[in-house]
Amino acid sequence: MSPVIPCGKIVDMDKATWIGLLVGFGGILLGNLLEGGHVSSLMQLTAFIIVMAGTLGAVMVSSDEKDLKLGLNLAKKAFTNEPSVAKEKISEIVECSRLAKKESLLALETRISRLRDPLFQKVLRNVVDGVEAQEIRDIFEMQIQTEEEELLAGAKIWTDAGGFAPTIGIIGAVLGLIHVMGNLTDTSKLGAGIAVAFVATVYGVSSANLLFLPLGNKLKKKALHSSREKMMALEGGLLIAGGVNPVVIEQKLLAYLNSNER
Numbered sequence: 093m094s095p096v097i098p099c100g101k102i103v104d105m106d107k108a109t110w111i112g113l114l115v116g117f118g119g120i121l122l123g124n125l126l127e128g129g130h131v132s133s134l135m136q137l138t139a140f141i142i143v144m145a146g147t148l149g150a151v152m153v154s155s156d157e158k159d160l161k162l163g164l165n166l167a168k169k170a171f172t173n174e175p176s177v178a179k180e181k182i183s184e185i186v187e188c189s190r191l192a193k194k195e196s197l198l199a200l201e202t203r204i205s206r207l208r209d210p211l212f213q214k215v216l217r218n219v220v221d222g223v224e225a226q227e228i229r230d231i232f233e234m235q236i237q238t239e240e241e242e243l244l245a246g247a248k249i250w251t252d253a254g255g256f257a258p259t260i261g262i263i264g265a266v267l268g269l270i271h272v273m274g275n276l277t278d279t280s281k282l283g284a285g286i287a288v289a290f291v292a293t294v295y296g297v298s299s300a301n302l303l304f305l306p307l308g309n310k311l312k313k314k315a316l317h318s319s320r321e322k323m324m325a326l327e328g329g330l331l332i333a334g335g336v337n338p339v340v341i342e343q344k345l346l347a348y349l350n351s352n353e354r
Contacts, residue, residue: 109310115152116302118293139264139292146260147253155249162246163311170310176353178321181209182345185268185328188216189338197333211236211322215329218240225333236322243315250308254300265289275291325342 121131184207185287191199201220202346207213216226268289324345331341 103157104173106171107334109171109306112306113302117298120298130334132293133287134294136288136295139288139295140267142267142292143257143260145296146263147257147296147299149306150256151249151253151271156245156251158248159245162242163249166243166246166249166311167307169314170307177208178324178349178353181212181321182326182328182342182349184208185212185325185332185345186338186342189328189332189341190338192332193335193338200332206267209325212325212329216324216332219329219333225330228333229330232326233323236319236326239322240319242314243318244312247308247311247315250304251309252308254303254305254308257296257304258293259296261293264292264296268292320348 101251122133124134126130155163185296188200188203188207200216204213204216206218207216215228215232218312249341266289268291269286272286272289327339327348331344336344
């Protein structure tokens with residue numbers, strides 16, 4: 093059964109993300125086994141703590157508290173798929189344009205509270221109130237841009253983590269080698285000690301390239317997609333204000349959708 097999130101939308105797992113993680117990390121483990129290694133040789137708690145704690149600390153230093161909280165909240169979006177409602181939004185916009193064309197802009201006032209898109213509600217409210225089209229565009233384009241920048245800043249903490257993790261992994265490897273060099277008298281343990289030291293590098297590079305960077309890139313794409321839908325709603329409201337034919341409005345708004353959504 094698909095989970096229900098608070099806003100009421102039905103979501104399901106993003107198969108690409110889950111399968112990608114399985115293939116990526118699974119490939120590394122399989123390759124290690126094929127080379128004669130053991131999974132246990134890659135399980136080093138100390139190396140894990142160094143890499144993850146060091147990466148977290150670097151991200152916290154380089155980011156605002158607000159961006160950190162937003163980035164953590166956004167992470168779950170990379171693992172779920174929300175069904176697109178863009179076509180339903182277009183249908184609502186076209187219905188509103190037909191009503192305005194048939195009667196008047198004032199006739200839309202009773203419809204505003206029943207619209208599914210909060211942004212379109214605000215745009216249409218301004219249209220009905222007689223606000224100039226250019227003023228409406230200026231107000232909501234700035235709002236959309238600000239919201240997009242906030243989402244991109246939240247996604248950036250993950251790409252930042254992807255930049256820091258490999259370096260922290262190298263630091264972990266150097267720390268391990270320092271420990272090995274301090275125990276040169278026991279030559280029987282040198283090989284194992286060096287192997288353990290380099291596990292930190294594996295953790296840093298693999299977590300960066302298989303988790304942090306892909307996660308950040310996916311969240312950026314979702315932020316841009318959200319902004320495009322908002323621009324579609326704004327454009328729809330302005331086209332209604334301009335008295336454009338509903339058929340033309342529908343054609344123009346469909347251009348905002350990708351081929352799958354169409």
